[in-house]
Amino acid sequence: MPAYSPIVIREALPYDNEGLLQLTALTPMKGNVTLRVDRKPDFFRLLRQRGPFFTFVAECDGHIIGSGSISEMAVYIQGKEEKAYYLGDFKVHPDFRCSTVAVRLAKATIEKLHALNANLIFCAITTGNKAIVPFFQGRLYFPLGLDAGKFNVFQIIPSPLKMKPDKYQIVEVLANPDVAGFLDRFMMKYQFAQIQSETNLRECRIITAVCGKEVVAAIALANPDEWKQEVLLKVKSLQKIMLATVNALPGLCFPRLNMPVRVLYIRSFTCKIGHEKALELLVSRARNIAFEEKFHFLSIGLHEKNTYLKLFRAPLHITLESNMYIGSMKNETDKIVSLLHSPPFLDYSLI
Numbered sequence: 001m002p003a004y005s006p007i008v009i010r011e012a013l014p015y016d017n018e019g020l021l022q023l024t025a026l027t028p029m030k031g032n033v034t035l036r037v038d039r040k041p042d043f044f045r046l047l048r049q050r051g052p053f054f055t056f057v058a059e060c061d062g063h064i065i066g067s068g069s070i071s072e073m074a075v076y077i078q079g080k081e082e083k084a085y086y087l088g089d090f091k092v093h094p095d096f097r098c099s100t101v102a103v104r105l106a107k108a109t110i111e112k113l114h115a116l117n118a119n120l121i122f123c124a125i126t127t128g129n130k131a132i133v134p135f136f137q138g139r140l141y142f143p144l145g146l147d148a149g150k151f152n153v154f155q156i157i158p159s160p161l162k163m164k165p166d167k168y169q170i171v172e173v174l175a176n177p178d179v180a181g182f183l184d185r186f187m188m189k190y191q192f193a194q195i196q197s198e199t200n201l202r203e204c205r206i207i208t209a210v211c212g213k214e215v216v217a218a219i220a221l222a223n224p225d226e227w228k229q230e231v232l233l234k235v236k237s238l239q240k241i242m243l244a245t246v247n248a249l250p251g252l253c254f255p256r257l258n259m260p261v262r263v264l265y266i267r268s269f270t271c272k273i274g275h276e277k278a279l280e281l282l283v284s285r286a287r288n289i290a291f292e293e294k295f296h297f298l299s300i301g302l303h304e305k306n307t308y309l310k311l312f313r314a315p316l317h318i319t320l321e322s323n324m325y326i327g328s329m330k331n332e333t334d335k336i337v338s339l340l341h342s343p344p345f346l347d348y349s350l351i
Contacts, residue, residue: 019064186270190345
């Protein structure tokens, strides 16, 4: 492209879909594992799953060379429902990484957040992705963000082995007010956890553990195939060996490099005190479902301070890592600092 071609920053339109898909293919997520997250056939569908959104594009000579998105989400902050704005899709074409595209996209994003009267902003950044971190260090128009800690994203190998139910009965249910309320009350204690409602659980497969006549644990599973597809581009040598070993086991399939990886996500969960075994049983059943439906992984992202971390860390898994950054557009530093005292929650099926 000619050096003198003007670069235009504007809000995305439906006809930008193909250009955004092409830009996504050129800008994989680099970290301890390199992934490309495709959004075929509709780039905007994942954003619609999150809630109201705004996407900006940088355009040069009719080509999309950069992007960024703002998603307005209803989340819990200190146990109360509040609006927060998730920042994502920040990408710059490799040929323009030394240009002003990133700065101009950042400026457009901040101006929009001010227009929305936004306060809380947050973002998940893959560990090792150094290009985005400066944005949350008070540079390029952004407010100073705080590192809310590391998330361990467990990519758990599916299993045909079934755990003995013992005193619990596994019951699969459709989304309904009772199970939504059960999940919601539990998720309320996590910062930035999404509100759980019958509406946003309708596309989930919900399994519960019943003791007597009481539901004591539940897991909501989400299949994101229709709004995103993860493509494995690069893994470490030890991970290659582990996956190759798993591939040799009967019935298990090895996720091939440069091919889509099917991931079944644990979107939310709940457990009554004293019934941790019931939740363990449901995780085992979720691994069975992933095996039966030919997913490569069962996945969940949990903050390093989450008390259920060990329960979800299966013997056979790959761990991806990311960090969450949070900030205040209104410079409410004390509020942001207070949020660091209890663990946050992110739904990785929507990120």
